[in-house]
Amino acid sequence: MANVPGELRYTKEHEWAKLEGDKARVGITAFAQEQLGDVVFVELPKVGAKITAMKTFGVVESVKAVSDLFAPLSGEVVEINAELPKKPEVVNADPYGKGWMIVIKLSNAKEWDGLMPAGDYEKLIASAAH
């Protein structure tokens, strides 16, 4: 039973986005954290950084792997999760809740329509897993 909340949207690189007015909250999916294993470190951009959809905005590290984080949407980083540097394990425990990574103030709201809805993402991860 895949953990793919319906109200969020997704990228093919396994990030999720939650629309909050003119902003979006972003993190990595339950599938992503499971693939990575125990997260040991998260590198996030500074507040104020400008990011572009599908370009990298940071890095998430586990013991044996490291993954780039891809921005689902373009805009300016207005908030970063200060918990993560101290407690990276939160990403594993609660990827959609306390494990959020950044909040972007969107520069192009139309980009939201290009993101994958939950159903499509579920299909993507079903075919990836063997």
Place this chain on the structure above:
Amino acid sequence: MRYISNTPAQQREMLATIGVGSIEDLLSRIPTKARLSRPLNVPAAMAESDLVRHLRALSALNANADDYACFLGAGSYDHSVPSPINHLISRGEFFTAYTPYQPEASQGTLRSIFEYQSMMAELTGMDVANASLYDGASSVAEAALMAQAVTERNAIVLSRGVNPLYRQVVETYCEGPGIRLKSAPVGDGATDLDALRKAVGGQTAAVVIQHPNFFGCLEDVKAAAEIAHAEGALLVVVADPVNLGLLTPPGALGADLVVGEGQGLGVPMSFGGPNLGVFAARQELVRRMPGRLVGATVDLDGQRGFVLTLQTREQHIRREKATSNICTNVALCALMATIYVSIMGKVGIRKVGELSTAKAHYAAETFGKIPGVRLRFAAPFFKEFALELPKSPERVAKRLMKEKILAGVPLKAFDRSQKDCLLVAVTEKRTRNEIDAYAAALAAAVA
């Protein structure tokens, strides 16, 4: 063939198990036109006693520091190598093991590296040191690359007091990443701080000074740190850890990275390699550091254990995004250094520094009394100094060789403006008699 155990009979049995007639059948994928159709044209195999005789003769052609009094320095030093080191590192479990990929079966190596990291951090006055890099020169290069990544700036200012051979290596490493190198001149032996201040700007990723520097002179590390930090650049100090038992560690003077050559810590000079690249950093830079790191942890039973950690910085995981391309460290040389520091201890390592500087000052004073010979620089020096001679340093050195003295490094090849100078290093191993004999020979040579 003493390194190959299988007899022809065993080979035949193995081939039968595999189901082929000969080893040639196993090479069938190799196109015929790729095959070497003749034996290799390398010299015929030598029996062990012949080999030993041959190499003894070849090695005897070299003026080594057991037969000659060695006053050569410039990045490699004839410091004492306590006797237990060779015995311990020759234990097969140490020198025939490889990278500790299976930590449970590599606790010996991992613990000794952890000790090494601790000792280097303590000597340099820094928060963390890695498990070693190849040599002092490439450590400086790695520091330059790291400074670029951390500050996102593209220029490095190197004092002319940094070993010119190190500078060449930095240039080679900085070619690909497009890092520009600028220089700050040396004044009367130490870096000209006014010139340094002018050279450092908003695009400077790091300032690099060597302490003591290539000419043996002590630098004002604190002032250099202030200059670097005022512009948001890192300060990289190139240091010789064997001196840091006595000298104030660069970490206490504002260094962000301390790098250098650890050969003096019990590693044989061996015509320039293998060496021991030291690399130490402040805490907040740890995840950007190149090279291996060993960390403490616990096992399933809560027992203390050690593992390679923060490996995601490294090439085997990050590949083209790795902090560096380095794969091996120089584990066996790091082990030599670890044992050296254990043997010297807090008291001995200070004494090595005290003896080296005392003898160097005695030598400088004694040589300076010879007419026509003087110290080139006025800045305070530690265990090395540049001697200005009235005759060609190369010729003088050649004459002193006849007295079984390796007099020093002529500086012309490194810096044309110092062509009248000989760089003389004096370690704790040089006796007063050796120094007096040098003085007598030198006086005759320049008369």
Place this chain on the structure above:
Amino acid sequence: MHTAKPGYDKLIFELSCPGRHAHSLPSSDVPVSDPAQLLPKEHLRAAPPELPEVSEVDVVRHYSRLSQMNYGVDTHFYPLGSCTMKYNPKINEDMARLAGFARLHPLTPEAAAQGALRLMDELSRDLAEVSGMDHVSLQPAAGAQGELAGVLMIRAYHLARGERRTKVLIPDSAHGTNPASTALAGYSVVELKSEQNGEVDLHDLERHLSDDVAAFMITQPNTLGLFESKIHQITEMCHATGVQVYMDGANFNAILGITRPGDLGFDVCHFNLHKTFTTPHGGGGPGAGPVGIKEHLAPFLPTPVVVKDGDEYAFDWNRPQSIGKLQAFWGNFGMLVRAWTYIRTMGPDGLRAVSDNAVLNANYVLKRLEAEYDRSAPGPCMHECVVSARRQKKLGVTATDIAKRLLDLGFYAPTTYFPLIVEEALMIEPTETESRETLDEFCDAMNQIAREARDNPQPIHDAPVTTPVRRLDQTGAARQPRLKWTPLRT
């Protein structure tokens, strides 16, 4: 379950006792010995460094006990793939320690270092002959540095021809140092897909070749232990577009005396002396990574180059197009002595016997394992084989588990999870110096583990239990790194 063994769990700092010492230094024999009288005060440490105070007995016992916590080639079969953990001859150690070599300062005047220069010249000629290359630089400190040197020479070559190419092609099966070294040389890395058996996909290669590609880097044989049989085609295709071809020499042990990179069309190759040429692995180095090149790259060699003029040897520093230097001095000379000694010990027939037996041993292991473990490719392998623990994974036993169980059964584990293109990969390189009996013991153990995976996997999951520590918390080590000893902490 866990058998309690009397463990040794001390660090040298914890043996420290104020007043103990192990050093033996002479008293000062010069008039002024107080550093405070010789140096400005601010340069002197306020307090001595917090380093151990131990006796010589403490030191010897401590490091001897630590050594006993290691597996090494001298004590255990050590089948790490592509690492060539072959026997390290003891004569090499004796020769490297001759005073004329070990006690020689690098800046000794050349006229007084002729023995060292001659050895370097002879070794570079031997390596050139073994590889079919025209020149060999002995300067790089390790394979990764050899790669960097090779890629920088290729870069200099293109620039000298007025071409600024920006890409290097590397197969997805490559060792991580390949893309890392390439990126360091300022190139962008383009990853090519391999075929099922790890061979280069010629179509993918063709698609990517262009005049913006500087080089193609491959390992021969490849990282699955298979010879790239289409190599002539590959090098021809590359040269037709002006692309230089680089051979990662990590797997040289498979081809000594059988084939030579220079004859296959390679422009550059590096050697790992700590692999093929028996210099000791040392717990993780030092290595030595000489790099061989074809004539057209000669102007770009690292400086200085050893040259021979009649019977005299010297360093040539007059190399205006050189890529520069990789190390302060001339190379890991101590390792060069060992490699020279090995080559003279083996001679041409001995070197050929190395690759023959390396290939024989790897194929024997592959044959004895194939009932229980999936091959990664059909046909004979070369000096190493890659098997997949795919079947075991379905039973909940991973490559990691198998590795740990092997430790309990008295073997160091093969490489796991490399190459990346094989699922649950176990890469096994027995080397030629192992006996059939050892190989049988290893294969028996591997097959036993496969049976245990089916019938009784608990010992596998618990493994290792006979080592000084059990499985270690890598996550904790990475989340809260503790990288040095601090007092009153473990």
